Amino acid sequence: MPEENEILDEHLSGEYKYGFVSNIESEKAPIGLSEDTIRFISQKKNEPEWMLEWRLKAFRHWLTMKEPTHWPHLTYPNIDFQQIYYYAAPKQKPQYNSLDEVDPELLRTFEKLGISLDEQKRLSGIAVDAVIDSVSVKTTFREKLSEMGIIFCSFSEAVREYPDLVKQYLGSVVPPADNFYAALNSAVFSDGSFCYIPKGVRCPMELSTYFRINEANTGQFERTLLIADEGAYVSYLEGCTAPMRDENQLHAAVVELVALKDAEIKYSTVQNWYPGNKEGKGGIYNFVTKRGICLGDYSKISWTQVETGSAVTWKYPSCILKGNYSIGEFYSVAVTNNYQQADTGTKMIHIGKNTKSTIVSKGISAGFSNNSYRGLVAIQKGAENARNYTQCDSLLMSDKCGAHTFPYIEVKNKTAKVEHEATTSKIGEDQLFYCNQRGINNEKAIALIVNGYCKEVLNQLPMEFAVEAQKLLEVSLEGSVG
Amino acid sequence: MTTVAATVKDKILTIFKNASAKSNTAYRKEALEYLQNLEVPHSRMENWKYTRPAFLTKNNYELASEIKNIDISPYLLDATYYHLVFINGLYSEKESVLPAVAKDILLVELKNSDNFFNKNFFTTLNAAYFTAGLNIHIPSGIKLDKPLQIIHLSTHNYIANVHHVITVEKNAKAEILITTHSLSENAFLNIFTEIECKENATLTAHLLQLEESESSQYNYINCRQEQNSVFTINTFSLGKSWIRNDLDIVINGSHCEANLYGAYLPQNNQHIDNHTLVKHLKPHSVSNELYKGVLTHRSTGVFNGKVLVEKNAQKTNAYQSNSNILLSNDATVYSKPELEIYADDVKCSHGSTTGQIDEEALFYLQSRGISKDSAMRLLVQAFVADVTKSLSNQTVKTYVEEYVSDRFMNGYAQ
Numbered sequence: 104m105p106e107e108n109e110i111l112d113e114h115l116s117g118e119y120k121y122g123f124v125s126n127i128e129s130e131k132a133p134i135g136l137s138e139d140t141i142r143f144i145s146q147k148k149n150e151p152e153w154m155l156e157w158r159l160k161a162f163r164h165w166l167t168m169k170e171p172t173h174w175p176h177l178t179y180p181n182i183d184f185q186q187i188y189y190y191a192a193p194k195q196k197p198q199y200n201s202l203d204e205v206d207p208e209l210l211r212t213f214e215k216l217g218i219s220l221d222e223q224k225r226l227s228g229i230a231v232d233a234v235i236d237s238v239s240v241k242t243t244f245r246e247k248l249s250e251m252g253i254i255f256c257s258f259s260e261a262v263r264e265y266p267d268l269v270k271q272y273l274g275s276v277v278p279p280a281d282n283f284y285a286a287l288n289s290a291v292f293s294d295g296s297f298c299y300i301p302k303g304v305r306c307p308m309e310l311s312t313y314f315r316i317n318e319a320n321t322g323q324f325e326r327t328l329l330i331a332d333e334g335a336y337v338s339y340l341e342g343c344t345a346p347m348r349d350e351n352q353l354h355a356a357v358v359e360l361v362a363l364k365d366a367e368i369k370y371s372t373v374q375n376w377y378p379g380n381k382e383g384k385g386g387i388y389n390f391v392t393k394r395g396i397c398l399g400d401y402s403k404i405s406w407t408q409v410e411t412g413s414a415v416t417w418k419y420p421s422c423i424l425k426g427n428y429s430i431g432e433f434y435s436v437a438v439t440n441n442y443q444q445a446d447t448g449t450k451m452i453h454i455g456k457n458t459k460s461t462i463v464s465k466g467i468s469a470g471f472s473n474n475s476y477r478g479l480v481a482i483q484k485g486a487e488n489a490r491n492y493t494q495c496d497s498l499l500m501s502d503k504c505g506a507h508t509f510p511y512i513e514v515k516n517k518t519a520k521v522e523h524e525a526t527t528s529k530i531g532e533d534q535l536f537y538c539n540q541r542g543i544n545n546e547k548a549i550a551l552i553v554n555g556y557c558k559e560v561l562n563q564l565p566m567e568f569a570v571e572a573q574k575l576l577e578v579s580l581e582g583s584v585g
Numbered sequence: 586m587t588t589v590a591a592t593v594k595d596k597i598l599t600i601f602k603n604a605s606a607k608s609n610t611a612y613r614k615e616a617l618e619y620l621q622n623l624e625v626p627h628s629r630m631e632n633w634k635y636t637r638p639a640f641l642t643k644n645n646y647e648l649a650s651e652i653k654n655i656d657i658s659p660y661l662l663d664a665t666y667y668h669l670v671f672i673n674g675l676y677s678e679k680e681s682v683l684p685a686v687a688k689d690i691l692l693v694e695l696k697n698s699d700n701f702f703n704k705n706f707f708t709t710l711n712a713a714y715f716t717a718g719l720n721i722h723i724p725s726g727i728k729l730d731k732p733l734q735i736i737h738l739s740t741h742n743y744i745a746n747v748h749h750v751i752t753v754e755k756n757a758k759a760e761i762l763i764t765t766h767s768l769s770e771n772a773f774l775n776i777f778t779e780i781e782c783k784e785n786a787t788l789t790a791h792l793l794q795l796e797e798s799e800s801s802q803y804n805y806i807n808c809r810q811e812q813n814s815v816f817t818i819n820t821f822s823l824g825k826s827w828i829r830n831d832l833d834i835v836i837n838g839s840h841c842e843a844n845l846y847g848a849y850l851p852q853n854n855q856h857i858d859n860h861t862l863v864k865h866l867k868p869h870s871v872s873n874e875l876y877k878g879v880l881t882h883r884s885t886g887v888f889n890g891k892v893l894v895e896k897n898a899q900k901t902n903a904y905q906s907n908s909n910i911l912l913s914n915d916a917t918v919y920s921k922p923e924l925e926i927y928a929d930d931v932k933c934s935h936g937s938t939t940g941q942i943d944e945e946a947l948f949y950l951q952s953r954g955i956s957k958d959s960a961m962r963l964l965v966q967a968f969v970a971d972v973t974k975s976l977s978n979q980t981v982k983t984y985v986e987e988y989v990s991d992r993f994m995n996g997y998a999q
Contacts, residue, residue, distance in 0.1 A: 173631060499926065502896065502899070502930070503896070505925070508922075510922060512937055513918070514909070514919075514939040519911070519940065519941075520941075521937075521938065521939040522938050523920075523935075523936060524934070524935075524936050525924060527924055527926050527934070528932060529929040
């Protein structure tokens with residue numbers, strides 16, 4: 104997309120214009136990946152020795168691994184991992200003085216999404232202090248949280264201040280050697296969020312990366328660790344509906360959730376990274392490993408995701424149901440348009456007795472895109488009375504796109520009850536006709552039908568998020584009628 | 586890992602060194618060379634994730650060189666049917682009874698053609714060590730008056746590589762039973778069947794896997810359907826063999842119908858794997874698939890069904906279902922129903938369920954004075970009956986139903 108280049112150019116020239124060139128060289132690790140790069144990152148972040156060791160171990164293992172290319176239903180050019188910068192200090196965003204200077208295309212999208220003016224300014228990188236007093240907002244949040252004993256900080260901060268917690272849980276859900284991208288992330292992760300909810304505390308607000316203390320600068324290799332102690336509850340939001348542009352093409356994040364006895368974690372994601380232009384050029388590769396473990400009895404982890412962005416998505420938010428009576432949920436809407444490709448789904452691993460899981464996945468493909476659901480339901484031998492219900496529906500919006508379902512069901516206990524259902528269809532002519540008859544044009548009618556189709560999932564999102572997500576679906580599918 | 590795989594292959598290649606020396610045609614050589622480049626299936630291959638052909642290294646196989654004399658009457662499903670007999674992979678003309686209309690049943694010739702071997706490891710193995718096979722041709726307009734049974738019997742530690750070519754011409758109709766039997770635990774039967782259903786043709790095939798011993802079997806069936814043809818295949822795995830069935834159905838005409846039914850009842854340590862692929866290339870066709878499994882002891886059942894609808898295949902209706910009952914806590918089910926769809930005006934759905942006998946139904950029967958064992962048996966029979974009720978061939982239907990009721994006569998096995 105030419106305007107993407109323009110934006111990048113603007114970003115770069117912006118830096119020069121305002122003279123943010125100081126020490127750029129020393130802030131960037133040399134291109135490529137080696138043990139030295141990792142030492143450099145670790146040193147930059149003032150990490151303790153054990154953290155560095157942990158990274159190096161992951162890196163050594165990564166070297167022995169192969170990129171998973173044979174099973175995902177995705178095609179993309181080979182990634183040269185030696186042509187990537189693995190560390191760059193958070194750069195100064197280009198600063199604009201008013202909204203007039205911002206790319207009008209971006210503003211139009213903001214408007215459609217119904218993002219407030221203040222928010223628009225913040226997102227498009229207008230000098231922050233001119234917009235809202237964000238510092239005071241953050242401080243009030245921070246005070247309120249720390250009163251309750253909740254820790255919510257950047258990952259680097261957590262490594263320094265709460266090493267015991269980090270040591271205990273880091274890599275316990277997604278081991279460094281888990282998969283190719285998790286190993287890569289473990290070796291080079293730049294930063295991320297750390298959150299700990301103490302025993303019996305119900306987090307009073309939706310935690311979100313939005314208000315993260317270390318600036319909302321989502322890195323290329325993010326690492327999130329969230330621990331809900333006994334009886335705690337937290338709802339966590341990741342991402343935002345606003346289009347996110349980033350110059351790094353490869354993103355490999357890792358998210359780990361730990362729910363102890365009686366704890367509940369609700370993790371909602373709206374992903375809207377740059378999907379590439381209409382011809383399928385550019386766009387983000389999003390290779391994410393997300394996994395939660397229900398460690399204690401009666402714990403619950405619920406994933407909700409609305410995926411509309413990225414050129415290539417490879418993502419399987421999973422639940423390990425280890426505690427007895429634990430519950431795992433996965434609600435997903437994945438939209439692909441133009442030449443986007445998504446291979447996404449979940450894994451529900453039943454280990455404990457009387458565990459339950461629900462999977463509701465709604466895929467929408469338009470344009471020339473390919474959208475696959477890939478999910479695993481595994482009932483281990485000891486998982487007495489496990490129950491799973493899976494429903495995956497696909498909606499095809501054009502005759503050039505593809506919708507695929509690849510469920511893996513593995514049952515090793517006879518008391519299990521596992522159900523899987525999937526359908527593939529298009530929007531019915533009769534439905535469209537019904538809307539047209541009532542004066543609703545095709546575009547609006549499709550938005551209406553799609554929103555109805557996704558309702559089950561959107562209902563799981565926190566209120567404000569749900570409204571935005573609904574609009575996001577409309578924007579994502581714009582121009583795909585036909 | 587590579588060394589292990591390499592030794593497996595070396596072993597396989599040396600096993601047959603003597604045998605292949607006898608008829609070293611150029612074609613065999615080509616297949617052998619091709620085989621060198623193929624990996625022995627292992628669990629990191631997506632298609633072999635749950636199935637390991639461990640038997641390949643366990644046994645020492647040989648190729649049969651002469652046709653054994655054996656009484657085949659116990660293996661005839663119905664004595665009045667036409668039958669073609671293969672003993673240890675060799676065609677026994679003496680025991681066979683051929684239909685008059687299809688006189689041109691010929692031994693398959695080894696030929697140089699792409700689709701003859703390059704599918705996978707086992708089909709290439711089949712080509713390299715090919716023993717015998719038949720070319721069955723049903724001429725156009727002919728309706729075969731009686732079903733035709735192709736019997737495959739293994740008696741010793743032989744590897745039988747059989748390759749059949751079945752062509753049902755325009756407006757023709759036939760019913761074929763492919764039965765497999767084994768008296769030896771060390772036998773390996775590798776069948777490659779190419780089927781072609783021409784315009785308006787109707788073919789019903791029954792695959793009855795009835796091994797009396799714990800041998801091994803690989804089965805590859807490739808069916809190509811032309812316009813208006815109806816192809817039905819019923820797979821019943823009732824024997825004790827390690828089984829992998831690969832079914833590839835290509836619907837290359839409009840208004841076709843493909844039906845795939847199957848039931849598998851593995852026992853002891855048995856492993857049964859059913860892989861099916863239904864490829865819709867043309868619009869307005871229908872495919873139907875129903876597979877049911879009842880698993881006892883430490884057995885494993887694998888179902889991997891894929892429906893692929895290509896861009897042109899608009900107005901396709903595809904339905905796929907797999908259900909399993911686990912009767913033992915040591916049994917395992919892997920179910921993977923897949924949809925891969927590139928056309929938008931289609932109706933495709935699939936479902937998969939795994940569970941145990943419905944407690945309420947069991948209670949209902951017990952409260953009416955039926956013992957728990959009998960009630961269980963009744964419910965299992967009813968479960969399998971969903972598959973058998975579609976059978977029009979009464980002989981096959983009765984055979985399968987009786988097998989199921991006998992199998993659980995002495996209570997349902999843990």
